[in-house]
Amino acid sequence: MQDPNLITxxxxxxxxxxxxxxxxxxxxxxxxxxFYIVAGINHFRNPVIxxxxxxxxxxxxxxxxxxxxxxxxILGSLLLFNSTRKWAAYGIILMLLAFIPAHIYHIQMKGCxxxxxxxxWAVWLxxxxxxxxxxxxxxxxxx
Numbered sequence: 001m002q003d004p005n006l007i008t009x010x011x012x013x014x015x016x017x018x019x020x021x022x023x024x025x026x027x028x029x030x031x032x033x034x035f036y037i038v039a040g041i042n043h044f045r046n047p048v049i050x051x052x053x054x055x056x057x058x059x060x061x062x063x064x065x066x067x068x069x070x071x072x073x074i075l076g077s078l079l080l081f082n083s084t085r086k087w088a089a090y091g092i093i094l095m096l097l098a099f100i101p102a103h104i105y106h107i108q109m110k111g112c113x114x115x116x117x118x119x120x121w122a123v124w125l126x127x128x129x130x131x132x133x134x135x136x137x138x139x140x141x142x143x
Contacts, residue, residue: 036076043069
């Protein structure tokens with residue numbers, strides 16, 4: 001019969017962090033890849049929604065929308081490769097920071113833009129909760 005103290009000790013030992021975190025981090029990486037690629041494609045499927053999100057003081061809404069969509073698709077794809085993941089993460093962070101004027105504009109418009117209306121609290125939440133979470137999510141993959 002085995003020593004019950006040894007079994008208790010083995011059961012109570014925590015798993016190394018990488019054993020628990022690695023599969024979760026890998027799954028979340030693939031989720032992030034899909035998120036940005038789908039978001040980028042959506043810039044081409046529903047461009048008018050994005051045109052309304054771009055503040056009027058920015059010129060060439062169609063060109064800005066196309067650039068944003070292409071950037072999201074490219075950066076999402078670059079997350080897949082170890083050799084480019086770090087730069088893709090930094091690129092996503094910069095892209096998210098570049099989107100802040102659009103979020104501020106949406107707040108200034110009280111959450112309502114032509115064809116796109118959200119409760120005012122939701123647009124504040126997007127900027128001050130969702131946006132930092134997306135930045136932190138990208139930051140996690142910089143190494």
